[in-house]
Amino acid sequence: MIVGASENDFFGSLRDFFGSGAWDVARNMAIFFLVVFWLAVAYWVFKDARRRIEDPWLIAMATLLGLVPPFVGALIYMLFRPPEYLEDVRERDLEIKAMEDRVARRELHCPVCRAHVDDTFLVCPVCTTKLRQACTTCKAPLETLWQICPYCETPVDTPTTIEFPPAPQRERPSSG
Ligand SMILES: [Zn+2]
Ligand SMILES: [Zn+2]
Structure with a gap:
């Protein structure tokens, strides 16, 4: 080679x-x-x-x-x-917590029909459920735990705890 x-x-x-x-x-x-x-x-x-x-x-x-x-x-x-x-996780957790706080503060619902109600409403305007009692003297809406009206000092004579009928079970459309 x-x-x-x-x-x-x-x-x-x-x-x-x-x-x-x-x-x-x-x-x-x-x-x-x-x-x-x-x-x-x-x-x-x-x-x-x-x-x-x-x-x-x-x-x-x-x-x-x-x-x-x-x-x-x-x-x-x-x-x-x-x-x-x-x-990012911490930020999102804080955001969710702030959102939950906002929802808890603002969103008041009727315990019966879940309609949006104000915290000064005496009855639910949708289903007429009694939500709170009014002061006998000044007609101000009273919180359930109050023993005296804070606006006119009238003692709350009747118990203000209101018995709600059991909330109806929410019907869920059966999936599938
Ligand atoms: Zn209602
Ligand atoms: Zn009053």
């Missing part, structure tokens, strides 16, 4: 390259950047986990997973990490 002169030169120079320090330098540089990238990925996992996870032990576990196995661990972390940031 005859080997061309140019081919011979090529392999010769390749051998020279691997034999020389240039190959070592290139290899060391590649390893160096790989290690830097590996540590950067692990640091990113640590930062991301801190924003999503409350438990410091779980954060440590996630960071460890970001380190070992290299790169693959970070991918596994991304598959299983909590979908939301902690601050």
